[in-house]
Structures are given as C-alpha cells and as structure tokens.
Amino acid sequence: MPRTGVFVCWCGSNIGGVIDCPGIAAQAAGFPAVVHSVDYKYLCSEPGQNMIIQAVREHRLDRVVVASCSPRLHEETFRKVLARAGLNPYLVEMANIREHCTWVHGAEKEQAQAKALALVRRAVAKANRLEPLFESTIPVTKRCLIVGGGIAGIQTALDVADAGHEVVLVEREPTIGGNMVKLDKTFPTLDCSACISTPKMAAVAAHPDIRLYTCAEIEKVTGYIGNFEVTIRRKARYVDHEKCTGCGTCWEKCPMQVPSEFNAGLGQRKAIYIPFPQAVPNKPVIDREHCRYFTTGKCQVCAKLCPAGAVDYEQEDEVFTEKVGALVAATGFQLFNWSRVYGEYGYGRYPDVITGLQFERLVNAAGPTGGKILRPSDGSAPRTVVFIKCVGSRDESKGRSYCSRICCMYTAKHALQVLEKVPGAQVYVFYMDVRTAGKGYEEFYQRAVREGVVYVRGRVSKVYRDGERLVVRGVDTLLGRPVEVDADLVVLATAVEPAAGAGETARLLGINADRDGFFQEAHPKLRPVETHTGGVFLAGACSSPKDIPDTVAQASGAAAKVVGLLSREQLSTNPMIAQVNETLCTGCFLCVPVCPYKALERRKITELLPGHPPREREVAGVNPGLCQGCGACNAVCRAGAVEVRGFTNEQLLAEVDALCL
C-alpha cells in the first residue's frame, strides 16, 4: 500500500478565496492510502516546497498529490521538489483546482467545493497507482541539416555554423537564395535585395562548416532527435562541378532558348545555364528537358567548347546519407497560381497582366529589361499601371482565407517604383484594406499616397482587353460608384502559399501541416520555431507568410534552438512514452500506421511458454527517441497491449472510478 500525501494550495485568494482549502485537506485525509493531508498558502514558494520535502521525510510519503494550478505551469516544479526529497520525480500527481475549478466557478462556491474535492479524489486514485519512471539518455550527433536555401535557410545555416557546428544545406534549385534574390528593392528601406542577400550566399559557399547540396532533395528521414539519418538525392546536373571553372563559354554558345524561371518567365535562358550571375554555386547545370542533345541526340556544343571538359552527359543522380542531430525546415513559399481560377482577370491570357514577382524582375537592373518597366506584350513603357491586391488572399471561394501579410507593403513599394521610373505615370491600387504593421511600414505607405498613388478601396470585377489597352473595371466602395481605368499594365498581388511539395516534406520530417499547408509550430506563441517532433525546427515563410525581417529573426531563433540542442552531449528522453506489453501484443501492427511520429516498429521476440519449445514471433516495439507520448497507438490497440507510461489504462480507469463510482 502506498503512503500518499495530499497538499492543497490556496494560490493566495485564487483558490483560497473561493473554496475552503482546509476543509478539502481534512476530507482528503480519509481517501485511500492518504497518510498526510495539509493546506498551504503558496505551495510553489520556497517555504511551500520545503514543507513538502519535510513532510515526505517525516511521514515516509512515497506518492504526492498537489492540488493547485495547471500541471502545465508547475508540474516540473513539483517534480523537482520530489527529486530533492529523494523520491522519483514522476510520483507526483496534480489536481488542477484553479483553472479547472475556482477560476471558472467563482460564483458557485458550493459546487466549486464539491468539484475540487472530486478532483482531489481523482488525483489520489491515480497517485496511488503511479509508478516510478526513469529518463534515459541518448547521444547527440552535433550536426544540423536544413531543407531549403532561401534567406531563412541561409541565415540559420550561417548562425549554426558560426557557433561551431557542421551544417548540411539542401536546396532543390540550382542555386540558393530563394525568393529574396529575385526581388529588386526591399521595403521599407528600399535597399537593394541582391546587394544584401548575395554576400550571405557567398558566405555560405565559403564557410568551411557548411556542406551545400543544390539540385537536391531529401528522400528519406529515419531516426529521432539527436540522431537522424537523412537520405539526399542530388539530381544529375550533367556538369562536373569539380572540373568546371564557371567560365561561361557553354551558356553563351548553347543554341536553345528557354523561359527563365529566375526571371519569372519574362526573359530567356539557355539549356545549359546558371540562373543568375551571382548564383551559388556559380556553375551551370543542363536542363535535360530542353537540351538539344538530350531531346534530339545531336548537338554537344557545350561539351565540345568546354575548356575544362566538365560537361558529362552520362552523369547520374547521386544519393548521399547524412547523419545529423537536428533538422530545420526552411522551404519557404510560392505564389498562388491565379490564372487557374481568376477568369475575371483573364486567366493569364493577357501578357500585360503580371504578378508582383514578375514586376520585381521588370524593375530589376539585372532583369530581362535592364530595369526599365516595359510591357511584356510590346515592350512599350506603360503610362497607367493598376495594382490589384488580395488576389487569392482573403478569398475563401477562389483562393486562401488568410491574409498574405506582405502584399500591402510590396505593392506600396512597386507603386513608388513606377512613379520613380516612369515620369508622369498614373498609378492606381485597388485594395480591401491596407495593413502596415511593422517598423517604418505605415510611414512607407503614407509616402506612396503622398507621392500620388491613387488608392481605390474596392474589388476589381473585370479586366478585359480593348485594343492595345486593358480596361480595369471595379467599384469604389468608399464613394459607392463604379470605376473604370484604362491601364497599360496590371500587377496582381497574388497570395503566398506553401512551397510546392511542402506536404511531402512534412511527411518526411514527421511534422504536421495546418489546414493551409503551412508547417505547424509546437505553439503559435510560445514555441514558434519548434515542432511537435523533437529535434525538428522551422524557419521562414514555410510556417506562415513572412517578410524578410520576420523570416531572418525566426531563422536566427531556429538557429539558437539548434545550437542549444547540439551543445548538449546527451539528451534525456521523456519517460512518459508508449510501452508495449509484449505478452499481450498480438502483432497485428495496426498501431504502426497510426503513429504520427513513426515511433513504432516490428520487433522479433523469443517467447518462453510453459510446455512449449521457445518460439519466435513479432510484436510492436517503441522507439523511445521518436515517441512523443501522444497515445494514438494506445487508442487503436484493442488488445490493450500498448499504453503510455504515466497514463496507463489502470491509472485512467482508477481515475474514472474515483470520479464516477
């Protein structure tokens, strides 16, 4: 029979002001196995903690019930108290008589008293069945792998590597840099985006502790916090980067013209190419789909001209495995494909209706027009430019329900750029709201208004072509009248959505995605860079739309978490995880697919049964590094063979009995 002590906390007047704590303590003294029961003003205070320690010693307590606040707040505190008292820290059970009782039943004192007593009775029933639990330790591989080499991935990589840990950076495009290097200037300071991001890209390439894989994607992740093993597939680039000097002869002479992804389809590149002059790595790749040699079997111009003999049409995909202790998802975003659904803007049939990202390339001095804003259709300079915001954002019927956060600001930026580059231009912005939360953001928007950008509040109902021009028809909801603008160029601020393949990345990393497909933080406020899977962190726009300052701040936050993890020699594992009773397990393995953390595996055991020769059979086994103690397996196991320690069927049933019988 255990010897259980009950400690009832007043929490000042939070609890003590509503219910009679001494009364609860007196009644709890009569509960099964309770040998000591007292109340106290503040149990979490130093004297309160010492009182528990003393009582444990004096009354030889071996189970402790603390009736106070939420275990989320103080369970850790009281576990430490038990440890100091010489008990296993997991022998404490809390009854939450504050959040679950006095805070919500302040007006009904009598019922609150009865409920508090019931909660304590429940806690005693469970405490009497608690078992000591032991943490175990696992070693940490002091390396980190980052998926996605946008500004988020770059920043995290540099921060972690500067702290002295090796970093593996995996980027699926031929260059790192992500969306930021495609931008011209950045709000609100209008500094040149490439000027501030390319040095960081170069720093990644030069860093001795960063191993960079481009044209590469992760294919498989096994293991758990501190000990992951990641399989990476690097696509064949058909150029041996060891030999290539990046001289550029090949792409000058390549006969094929392909729309440039980097220029958002507005310019051309060759079939052997580097995406842009400052690309990292600064060596070309062959686009097999468009290469004349690969499609027709004739050409080989690049191979013939390459002075280094680096072109290798026989190159194959390479597969690497990397052992790391931490993973960071930094896969960023893409823009919503508006042309599929927005028939009113022409379904993408009008070349002069473009996206914000295409506009960035048009104003960029290194872009297809050398920085001149020219219409894609005829190369003329537009006189009137119309911006339409919230295309796919805040539009549940056609796009996404959320606000994409960055469009208000970059539209203001674009509008200012038009006024600056095209003297005498007319600029209209159709908007639903203007949202400018951020340092210097509202001022930036006001500047746009001051300089003559016409903001029209209202939706655009139609864009259609009339000869050379586009007609934008909408309604000004502030004036309550229809408006029609003859425009030369229309720029759509399309919604930010998770990068293509984000769902697959989430699956590989064993993390969750929210309903919009963005990666789910462990807690939106308090643990924004962590996930529910130990050792996997988030950086940048992959978890929600973000501008560059927020992206970089979060990336450094993720780096701090990674460094914190990698600076430890060993990790102690949470003992409140699933365990399989092998005798009961029938080996149905229905639990295996339901585990969101892939923590369950098949194990062979040899069973010794009386009157039988030893026999081998398969049962489920829990990987303690992966299991997060969610209990999904527990629910699916009809045999009751898998239980979560600290929440066993027996303990839970005892609680139910204590409450209901």
Next chain:
Amino acid sequence: MKSTLETLRKEAAHLLKEERVKFVIGYAQGTDLARTTPFFAANVRQAGMLTWTPFCVYSLVKYLLDFRYDDIRLAVVVKGCDSRAVNRLVQDNQFARERVVVLGIPCGGMLDREKVLRVVEPAAALLEAEDRGTEYLLKTDCGEFCFEKQETLLAKCLECEHNVPVVADRMVGPKVPSPARPGMDRFAGVRELEALDTAARSAFWDRHFARCLRCFACRNVCPACNCKECSLERAVPGWQQGVCWLSKRTSLGLNHMFHLIRMYHVTGRCIDCGECARVCPVNIPLRELYRKVAKDANELLGMSLPGLDPEEKPLLTTYQATDPDEFM
C-alpha cells in the same frame, strides 16, 4: 451435396498425402443427425471422415488462432460467411495467408436444428442430403424428409450476403443459389430500432442485456476478437482488485458496459457472420448492435463490409498527414 463431399474428401486426402498441410480442419458427423463436430483430419484415412451436410453451421476459422505462432500449414473448410473471417485474420496479421489452404464450399444455407428435430428422430442416421435449390431433401434410414428453405433455414442464412466464399484456394463443389430471403436488407433490423424513441430503445436493450450471463460465447466465436488476453476478462491482482475495465459481477449496468465495449472493439472489424447471435444462450440480438456501427461506418465513412478485401485498412487504423489534428 454428395458430389461436393466426395470432392472435398479427395482434396483433403490429396493435401495430406502430399504433406502440403498438417491438418485439414473440417466437419465430421456429430452425435445425432442434426449435428456436426469440428474435425481435424491429420491423415488420408481421417480425410474420409470429413462430412458436408446442412448442419455445418460453425465457423472453423477461429481455430487458426491456436496455431498463429506455430510454423505449420493448415487447410480449413469455409462457407461463404466464414470465408470473410479468413481475410479478417490475415488483415490483422494473425495468420499469414500462405500458411492456410482455404477449401471454400458454396453454401445453400444451414438448417435450423431445432426445427428439423421437430420432424425427424434425432437417432436417425443421415444417409445423404440433397440441396434442391429451394429445399433440402434429407435421406435417412427412417425415411426421406423435405425441408422448405425459407421455413427451416437458420435466421442468419436467410440474411446471407455471400453464400459463395469470397476467398478460396480451391472451390469445392458447384455454385449454388443464395439462400437469402428475396429483397433482404441487412440493415432492416437496425432501421427498426432507430425508428424507436430513446426510451423504447433503451428499454429494448435493457430487456436483452439483463439476461446476459457474461459467458463470453459471443467473444469466443468472434473472428474480430483475436487478443491474447481479453481486456474484459483480465484479472487484477492484490489490493488493486476492482480497477479494470469491468469487474466480474453481472449487473445491468456492467452488462451494458460489456456489450458497448465489445461493440467498439469490433467496430470496423465485425464481418457480420452472425455467429455471436447464433451462439448466445439467451438469444440477445447482438448482430443488430454491431450492424448499427457498421451502418454508420458505411453511411458516414463509406466503409464496406469488413473481410471482403484483405488489403483494405480497417476503420480507425489509418493516419494521414492531412488528418485534422486540432487535438495534438
């Protein structure tokens, strides 16, 4: 049925002679005319003792569980309804499909022993049974008797959905017409109960559950129940006595608990073979209880009858990254 029986014996003898299997689990004539008994034929001589009559009601598939961890191959005789149980066990990884040779017999329905014995002397010896489509002709040493199927079949056979086995390595005997009542609706009974108001429905189940003896016959016969130790029968040692899913006492409340827990445990796994209701000594209409869940699972989640496709994942046993997970 005579030619079917001959083929069955031949197949069994062949399997045993070639040592393809250790046993053939089938039926043998029982202690009276209207009884058969489960029979493990281990050699060619014993294969000749197998029988096939309209009284082979039991499902033999559960015997496979006795050998689930052993390293032997078995053959088992199945009717249409039992055949789904084979898939069920394979689906639960309880028996590797390659370890069992399924001898499937298309079934014309099983006769209700009670009704037959009202007419025929139990001591009479069954010489031959003939399935004539809508009726059975029993030839005995005391004369010939004809039984109209719609009058004398077991209730569960009149609701038969698959009289031809859904899985079989060897199909023994010709296809025969289904004994099901024309226009049969599997969920008619459930619909009737659903139409009652809550009080009446509660009274209905109270009346039935009050009789439950907790004999575990339903569980023992159930192919969805394959735990090594039943959580509803688990002994709790020492001073903790009483903290378990269910104490051993029988009371109306505990009986309700017993049946509802069992119902949830067979959710998505019950193959609707009707054996539970047939074996219940106090005739609790258990089938309707499990069919209610099956009906909901079908209407809400599009689940088909379990046991048809061994590849299909049972209800409540899948996880996808896109599942809503507000609770985590």
